[in-house]
Amino acid sequence: MPTPRLILAPMQGLVDDVMRDLLTRIGGFDECVSEFVRITHTVHSRPTWLKYVPEIASANKTPAGVPCTVQLLGSDAENMAVNALEAVRFGADKIDLNFGCPAPTVNKHQGGAVLLKEPERIFHIVQTLRCSLPEHIPLTAKMRLGFDDKTRALECAAAIADGGACGLTVHARTKVEGYEPPAHWEWVDKIRRSVGIPVTANGDVFDLQDYLDIRRVSGCRDVMLGRGAVMRPDLARRIKLHLRGEAAQEAGFAEIAGWINLFFDLCLAKEANNKYPVARLKQWLGMMKKVYPQAQELFERIRAVKDADEVKGILLRFEEEQRGR
Numbered sequence: 001m002p003t004p005r006l007i008l009a010p011m012q013g014l015v016d017d018v019m020r021d022l023l024t025r026i027g028g029f030d031e032c033v034s035e036f037v038r039i040t041h042t043v044h045s046r047p048t049w050l051k052y053v054p055e056i057a058s059a060n061k062t063p064a065g066v067p068c069t070v071q072l073l074g075s076d077a078e079n080m081a082v083n084a085l086e087a088v089r090f091g092a093d094k095i096d097l098n099f100g101c102p103a104p105t106v107n108k109h110q111g112g113a114v115l116l117k118e119p120e121r122i123f124h125i126v127q128t129l130r131c132s133l134p135e136h137i138p139l140t141a142k143m144r145l146g147f148d149d150k151t152r153a154l155e156c157a158a159a160i161a162d163g164g165a166c167g168l169t170v171h172a173r174t175k176v177e178g179y180e181p182p183a184h185w186e187w188v189d190k191i192r193r194s195v196g197i198p199v200t201a202n203g204d205v206f207d208l209q210d211y212l213d214i215r216r217v218s219g220c221r222d223v224m225l226g227r228g229a230v231m232r233p234d235l236a237r238r239i240k241l242h243l244r245g246e247a248a249q250e251a252g253f254a255e256i257a258g259w260i261n262l263f264f265d266l267c268l269a270k271e272a273n274n275k276y277p278v279a280r281l282k283q284w285l286g287m288m289k290k291v292y293p294q295a296q297e298l299f300e301r302i303r304a305v306k307d308a309d310e311v312k313g314i315l316l317r318f319e320e321e322q323r324g325r
């Protein structure tokens with residue numbers, strides 16, 4: 001039996017190329033997916049693709065060598081196909097389609113989760129892209145369980161499989177359920193049993209036990225980790241150690257403080273201004289502080305600071321303190 005795979009979830013505004021770089025360096029992930037690239041009426045230029053998915057210029061791999069899939073979001077099948085071909089021309093080697101985004105602006109334009117009301121449109125989009133893309137380019141999709149309710153979940157999954165996708169990730173909630181727990185992992189099992197393509201389970205895996213539970217309930221071999229992987233950056237690594245039968249020790253905060261410094265450096269290398277690195281760091285600490293009191297402490301120290309050099313000084317001192325503890 002092939003080893004279970006862990007996939008880093010696409011998370012627009014949260015898991016950009018820098019976060020993908022960091023989390024795949026820490027380890028445990030077999031693949032990651034880009035934030036969605038929205039397709040409306042235009043055809044994106046090379047700089048636009050590179051802005052969203054710089055990995056396409058490096059053989060579709062993060063610096064740690066983990067493959068990155070390009071995710072598209074849209075509703076105009078023909079224009080999505082033209083754009084997918086452009087992405088491939090610029091280097092993409094795997095395309096994923098988003099049928100789960102709950103954002104009102106996206107849904108208003110008939111993209112994301114709203115398509116779950118119309119499985120026939122999902123089928124048309126998947127089939128159009130499958131027919132347009134070269135055979136060697138895998139096409140996959142990601143869905144929620146429905147928009148208002150789950151009554152058409154199996155139809156949507158069938159539309160994706162029948163349209164020619166070779167894999168499906170299921171975030172186990174409807175659009176109206178938002179991010180409210182619980183995630184309905186038993187529905188992933190229903191979908192898995194009903195389609196003939198591999199299904200990846202997703203939703204509410206925040207620790208090792210959740211991982212074991214989602215595997216058991218969904219029956220899926222492969223799991224996608226989203227917020228849990230950002231809140232506990234060593235989660236994927238620990239899961240992989242556990243699967244290998246090795247001690248799955250949690251990282252100490254001294255090590256995490258090193259990753260925080262690295263993340264900030266990577267942000268600065270991407271955009272050497274004050275705004276982007278400081279905002280991204282505050283966003284990440286804002287999530288990590290739900291798990292680690294030390295992240296809360298660091299968050300308080302930088303809360304009012306806007307200058308990147310000043311933040312860097314605080315981060316270095318903080319890491320030193322953590323190492324000395």
Ligand SMILES: Cc1cc2nc3c(=O)[nH]c(=O)nc-3n(C[C@H](O)[C@H](O)[C@H](O)COP(=O)(O)O)c2cc1C
Pocket residue numbers: 009010011012013014034035036071098099100101142171202203204205224225226227228
């Ligand atoms: C801030 C944020 C942005 C997201 N952006 C995307 C996206 O671009 N594409 C997508 O398919 N899903 C997106 N999602 C959904 C996640 O990929 C995932 O399905 C969801 O968070 C549930 O998994 P989790 O409980 O492990 O976080 C996003 C979720 C969050 C919280």
